[in-house]
Amino acid sequence: MKKVTKSIKREGSPSDEEYTLEEDPIEFELEKMERGSSNGESEEESQRDQKQADSIIDDMVEQNDQEQEAAGEQDVERENDLRKMYELSLLxxxxxxxxxxxxxxxxxxxxxxxxxxxxxxxxxxxxxxxxxxxxx
Structure with a gap:
């Protein structure tokens, strides 16, 4: 945790007050990964964790692509239906x-x-x- 000194002016108390701010958890994790973990985690374990994270990300990207393809197919079907309705209305x-x-x-x-x-x-x-x- 970083200590930050900042002046706070209150009514009746013109003095400065010291308070603490917690670091951003994402920055803390990034620093931890850069310098290695302090709990004895080996590089093999961190590589395995990275591979697992990469596979999860790949699965999510693939699922997103499938959802977009399905949405595209629905749009094509909707356009075909509208075209057919228009043609029938002209008969x-x-x-x-x-x-x-x-x-x-x-x-x-x-x-x-x-x-x-x-x-x-x-x-x-x-x-x-x-x-x-x-x-x-």
């Missing part, structure tokens, strides 16, 4: 009706396919055998 009513009929047909086909897949998974026992018959 005449007959074309919109034809588009709706086409979408209903695709939905029906997808639901039929999903039903077939669920039946198939039931026969293959993919989700486990929930209902077991009692042995008689």
């Amino acid at each position: 005449p009513p007959a074309a919109i009706a034809a588009q709706i009929q086409q979408m209903e047909k695709e939905i029906y086909e997808l639901s039929q396919w999903e039903a077939r897949e669920l039946i198939r998974s039931k026969h293959l026992r993919i989700f486990g055998n929930c209902r077991r018959r009692a042995n008689k």
Whole structure:
């Protein structure tokens, strides 16, 4: 801790007063690393700690990059959706009706396919055998 002398003028007491300020903890740690630690920590341990810190930083940078890529993909999807909505808004009513009929047909086909897949998974026992018959 550094001692700093500073004059403080108070009412009724024109004298100087001495007080202490604590050092910045970051500066203290930097000084400690520069001169080596006083608790007997070897250079190998400090290098190992530095490697661990570097790996953590690398992981954080990689995660940040992945988050930015995901945000970019969402922006592209949003732009595509807005463009598609604009294109649909320009269609005449007959074309919109034809588009709706086409979408209903695709939905029906997808639901039929999903039903077939669920039946198939039931026969293959993919989700486990929930209902077991009692042995008689």
